[in-house]
Amino acid sequence: MSFFNPGKTCVFSEVKAHLTHDGEPLKNATVIRRWEWKEQHEQRTQTDGKGYKVSL
Numbered sequence: 001m002s003f004f005n006p007g008k009t010c011v012f013s014e015v016k017a018h019l020t021h022d023g024e025p026l027k028n029a030t031v032i033r034r035w036e037w038k039e040q041h042e043q044r045t046q047t048d049g050k051g052y053k054v055s056l
Helices: none
Strands: 030-036 040-046
Antiparallel strands (some): 030 040
């Protein structure tokens, strides 16, 4: 449960990622986080031009 919003539940902490392939950043790659809690859930985001996750 969130301290600031009693109706909101925090299931996961923030995710930080730097995606590379053969040492080069993966630009505009889709990052997907999936989980099942009572039903299927999914969050998606894109990496930036340097391979870093923008937000999730």
